[in-house]
Amino acid sequence: MDYYLISGPGGILVEEFVLQDDHTATGIDSAVWSPEHGRWSAAPELSRALRSDAGLRALVSPVDRRSAAEAYARLGGGELPGEERLRGLFRERQPLPAAAPLDLGSSPDARRYRILFAGDLDADGLAGARAALRLEPADDPRVAGRASGEGITWELRRIGAGIAWCVDVTVRLGSDPAGVLGALLDHHRQAVREQGLIPVTVERFA
Known part of the structure; x- marks a missing residue:
């Protein structure tokens, strides 16, 4: 809760x-x-x-x-x-709106999720989110950081200026032992929520 x-x-x-x-x-x-x-x-x-x-x-x-x-x-x-x-x-x-999984060009052997958040992160909040998600710097300027483990990768992205953020999680099909994905999505949602953002939804891409 x-x-x-x-x-x-x-x-x-x-x-x-x-x-x-x-x-x-x-x-x-x-x-x-x-x-x-x-x-x-x-x-x-x-x-x-x-x-x-x-x-x-x-x-x-x-x-x-x-x-x-x-x-x-x-x-x-x-x-x-x-x-x-x-x-x-x-x-x-x-x-929450019910729709077919979005198609954003995901690999056919992977499934991608997006945890969407409303609000903005200040410098301390961004630092806290990076630490909680164990992010490493990314080459893409749109990405605040990226990490991976157990066949799952995730990245923190800003959406617009001061509008929203999201955590995109990509899991290789067949690499979710013992429900790790569900626990990871919950952890990431809570970790970013603790920095002051409000979780909006969890979507899946095709």
């Missing part, structure tokens, strides 16, 4: 990506709590706005569960519900 603190009036947003068997995202479940109302409610509109409104993103900080629990108690909510209980509060899903 992903946790976010909302500044200003205060509040906590909890989200969870809905993933298919091929690791692509089909929706986002969410719930929000505020000290003003003192209860949890469905938050599909907030999840959608968070990914399109830079002003709203400036008020939201990605955190881990421990920090969310501390804020929840500090704001008067008591003990943060366990994750199974939180899932029971997800009453309205924010669907």
Whole structure:
């Protein structure tokens, strides 16, 4: 689960990506709590706005569960519900566009995924993302760094100026032992989220 603190009036947003068997995202479940109302409610509109409104993103900080629990108690909510209980509060899903895998010229013996993020990285955030993803410098000026391991390669790319970033992951077919790819995609999504970006979706290329 992903946790976010909302500044200003205060509040906590909890989200969870809905993933298919091929690791692509089909929706986002969410719930929000505020000290003003003192209860949890469905938050599909907030999840959608968070990914399109830079002003709203400036008020939201990605955190881990421990920090969310501390804020929840500090704001008067008591003990943060366990994750199974939180899932029971997800009453309205924010669907993500369903489409056939994109064809961006991927090799026929490989599958490529893109984890898309909204927002921008400052110098410290970029350094943190490079370290967390174990990136090496790349020759391509559009690529912030590249790494590989176990038949899987990944790279961090900027999309537009101050608009979005993505992590592109390419896996050679037949080289995903014991579900390594799913765990890697989750790690990379969380590693970049911890630098302040908001994950938007996980897509697959043909």
